[in-house]
Amino acid sequence: MDANIKRTGTEGKERARQEQHTRTADFVMTDYRLLINGSLVEGAGTLEVINPATGGILTDAPRADRAQLDQAVAAAKAAFPYWSATPLRKRGVLLVKLAEALAAEQDEFARLLTEEQGKPLPQAIDEIAHSIATIRYFATLDLPLEVVKEDSKQKVIRQRKPLGVVAAITPWNLPMLLLMIKVAPALLAGNTVVAKPAPTTPLTTLKFGELCARILPAGVVNIIVDQNDLGTALTSHPDVAKVAFTGSTATGKKVMESAARTLKRLTLELGGNDAAIVLEDADPKEVAPKIYAGAMFNAGQACIGIKRVYVHESIYDATCDELGRLAQGTVVGDGLEQGTQMGPIQNKVQFEKVKEFVEDARQNGKIVAGNGALEREGYFIQPTIVRDISDNARLVREEQFGPVLPVLRYSDIDDVITRANDTDFGLGGSVWSSDRDRAFGVAARINAGTVWVNKHLDVGLDTPFAGAKQSGIGVEMGQEGLEEFTQATIINMAK
Ligand code: NAD
Numbered sequence: 242m243d244a245n246i247k248r249t250g251t252e253g254k255e256r257a258r259q260e261q262h263t264r265t266a267d268f269v270m271t272d273y274r275l276l277i278n279g280s281l282v283e284g285a286g287t288l289e290v291i292n293p294a295t296g297g298i299l300t301d302a303p304r305a306d307r308a309q310l311d312q313a314v315a316a317a318k319a320a321f322p323y324w325s326a327t328p329l330r331k332r333g334v335l336l337v338k339l340a341e342a343l344a345a346e347q348d349e350f351a352r353l354l355t356e357e358q359g360k361p362l363p364q365a366i367d368e369i370a371h372s373i374a375t376i377r378y379f380a381t382l383d384l385p386l387e388v389v390k391e392d393s394k395q396k397v398i399r400q401r402k403p404l405g406v407v408a409a410i411t412p413w414n415l416p417m418l419l420l421m422i423k424v425a426p427a428l429l430a431g432n433t434v435v436a437k438p439a440p441t442t443p444l445t446t447l448k449f450g451e452l453c454a455r456i457l458p459a460g461v462v463n464i465i466v467d468q469n470d471l472g473t474a475l476t477s478h479p480d481v482a483k484v485a486f487t488g489s490t491a492t493g494k495k496v497m498e499s500a501a502r503t504l505k506r507l508t509l510e511l512g513g514n515d516a517a518i519v520l521e522d523a524d525p526k527e528v529a530p531k532i533y534a535g536a537m538f539n540a541g542q543a544c545i546g547i548k549r550v551y552v553h554e555s556i557y558d559a560t561c562d563e564l565g566r567l568a569q570g571t572v573v574g575d576g577l578e579q580g581t582q583m584g585p586i587q588n589k590v591q592f593e594k595v596k597e598f599v600e601d602a603r604q605n606g607k608i609v610a611g612n613g614a615l616e617r618e619g620y621f622i623q624p625t626i627v628r629d630i631s632d633n634a635r636l637v638r639e640e641q642f643g644p645v646l647p648v649l650r651y652s653d654i655d656d657v658i659t660r661a662n663d664t665d666f667g668l669g670g671s672v673w674s675s676d677r678d679r680a681f682g683v684a685a686r687i688n689a690g691t692v693w694v695n696k697h698l699d700v701g702l703d704t705p706f707a708g709a710k711q712s713g714i715g716v717e718m719g720q721e722g723l724e725e726f727t728q729a730t731i732i733n734m735a736k
Contacts, residue, residue: 273443275303275466276450278316279459285309288468290444293359293585293592294575294619302443305465310435310474313463317406317433318480320460325403325431329384332429335456336380340373342452347373350445354417355576357444359584359620360539362576372421378702379425382723389731396734401727403431404506405482408475410496411446412488413439413587414542414642419510420446422717423485424462430726432483435463437475439488441588473499481505483726487544489640490666490711497714508715508725511708512640513668514548516661517697518683519560520654520674521553528673528695529563533646535671535697537571537624540583541644542591544712545669547697549637550648551657557650561628564648565609568624573615585620586643592620595643598636599625602645606630611645632660640666654683662688667709671697 274281284303292299305313324332343350347369354365389397409423416438427434438446443466450464465471472492476484477499483506486496490511500507517532519525536547552560576584586592592614599613602625611625624644630637636647651657661670671693674680684692690707693699700706705719715725 273300273302273447274450275305275309275313275447276454276462276464277309277313278319278463279454279457281451281454282309284466288440288443288466290357291441291588292356292619293587294356294577294621296589296618296620299356300444302447302466305467305471307471307474310465310467310471310478313435313465314406314475314478314480316460317435317463320433320458321403321405324428324433324458324461327431329429329431332431333380336376336425336429338456339452340376340380342456343369343376343449344373346448346452350417350448352577353448354445355584357442358413358416358576359587360576361581361584364539364584365576368415368418372417375418375421375702376425379429379723382426382429382720384430384723384727394736396736398732398734400730400732401430401724402730404726404728405432406478406480407432407434407726408478408481408484408486409434409436410472410475410484410486410488411436411438413442414539414544416442417445417449419487420449422722423487423508426723427483427485427726428457428461430723432726433461433463435465435475435481437465437467437471440466440468472496476500476505477502479503483507485717485726486510493713506725506728508717509708509713510544510706510715510717511668511711511713512642512666513544513546513708513712514638514640514664514666515545515669515671515689515697516664516687517547517550517671517673518651518657518661518687519550519552519556520672520676520680520683521555522675522679523553523556523673524675525556525559525563529560530567531696532673533564533567536646537568537583537644538698540586540622541595541624541646542587542642543698545691545698545700547646547671548641549661550646551651551661552648554650554652557628557648561609561626561648564626564646568610568626571624573621573623575619583624583644586622587620589620591642592622595622595641595645598639598641598643598645601635602627602630602647605634605636606647609648632663638664658683658686662686665711668712669693669697671695 285306351365453462611623615621
């Protein structure tokens with residue numbers, strides 16, 4: 242791992258830049274910095290950021306070492322007394338300024354997001370717009386004192402206090418939005434933050450650090466980048482009070498283990514294997530485009546994307562045909578090219594995993610549309626629809642996190658609910674029917690944090706979002722999502 246660290250003496254850095262210039266036509270002149278204690282600083286090393294649409298190097302990003310992680314946590318700890326004592330409304334005003342600054346540069350952020358993440362530019366624009374809306378939303382919330390009860394003998398009040406230093410750890414599929422969902426409520430509640438993006442998508446987070454450096458007091462937000470090597474140091478750090486983590490279930494378990502040493506507060510938003518159940522009264526032509534969109538959004542790299550579809554036998558063939566037609570008509574390509582509807586898989590490791598899922602589908606099912614990787618540079622997978630696949634296939638049991646969708650047949654509603662629930666995941670699910678009351682009855686039997694009816698992937702800013710079973714612990718979004726960044730103190734007064 243350390244071999245990947247290039248020491249950043251001025252000379253070495255210049256040489257690295259020149260080498261990079263000659264290595265790839267994708268070279269973009271960048272000058273990214275970590276944010277530690279209000280200063281934009283070079284990393285102890287660098288790491289290469291790859292453009293997934295080409296497989297070539299996009300740029301270098303600074304990479305922190307353990308000492309810089311400790312400096313970031315120390316800065317956040319030192320800023321906490323001042324920031325937590327700043328009135329909540331004043332913190333809200335600074336959040337609005339952050340949102341305004343992001344809005345002023347939204348085009349640059351969106352383009353950079355497409356370059357590092359791969360998603361089509363219109364979807365990157367959407368992600369930045371949602372990020373801005375998220376900051377603005379949290380800036381409107383409040384944490385008032387609540388009277389829990391009052392009678393002739395006592396008055397009991399609940400106060401919500403900030404926790405301290407929050408570690409915000411994010412994955413590579415929605416790097417900006419998932420960061421804002423953590424940073425905005427953490428700051429409004431009076432916490433300070435050390436944020437760490439995924440190593441393959443650090444750039445938009447680092448650019449956000451430039452806005453924080455301009456707007457927030459020193460140390461309130463700190464941003465470090467690692468190469469998957471500083472996570473444990475951050476989540477076990479004695480001066481970190483809470484970890485707000487989004488990522489895979491496997492990593493979430495490690496986070497929980499290392500956070501246990503100092504009993505940190507945790508929010509874990511983890512993997513999913515959402516089932517969509519299509520009842521026999523649904524119209525395949527009407528529901529297929531919505532199901533397809535729910536599965537293929539972000540090239541299938543969404544925690545709450547549809548990962549398995551169960552269709553009643555009476556409309557099974559028609560639904561498979563519709564989904565196959567949609568897959569064939571999807572324009573896959575570089576997210577910066579106009580007309581692209583689906584971008585590449587974000588990184589090579591995931592690209593290889595998704596190719597394995599396609600292979601599994603070939604062996605255990607029948608491919609209706611799509612044929613694995615595209616024969617071109619970059620990490621492109623054709624949207625793939627698979628039918629007549631066994632419940633035990635990897636593609637059905639595991640989280641594929643790519644544009645490969647299994648469609649399964651059922652005849653009995655009780656049986657399909659059992660099959661949908663037969664998983665350790667419990668993030669989301671959906672039921673599709675022309676009879677909403679009937680669909681509600683089925684939705685109520687799905688064991689997941691969110692179940693939609695006749696839609697999927699709709700997460701409202703004011704609607705609590707949480708994973709059941711091994712899809713997570715704790716809540717994000719809404720007032721509850723804000724309160725997760727606080728400790729309730731009960732003040733019980735005699736009268
Ligand atoms: P990942 O678990 O590999 O990485 C997530 C983050 O954790 C990265 O920043 C990574 O550097 C960091 N990390 C790695 N090892 C760590 C450790 N030991 N301790 C602490 N942090 C560590 O996940 P990924 O591959 O980046 O993202 C894909 C996964 O994220 C999928 O499983 C997906 O379902 C999940 N996800 C969940 C949600 C949700 O809200 N539930 C949203 C988006 C993505």
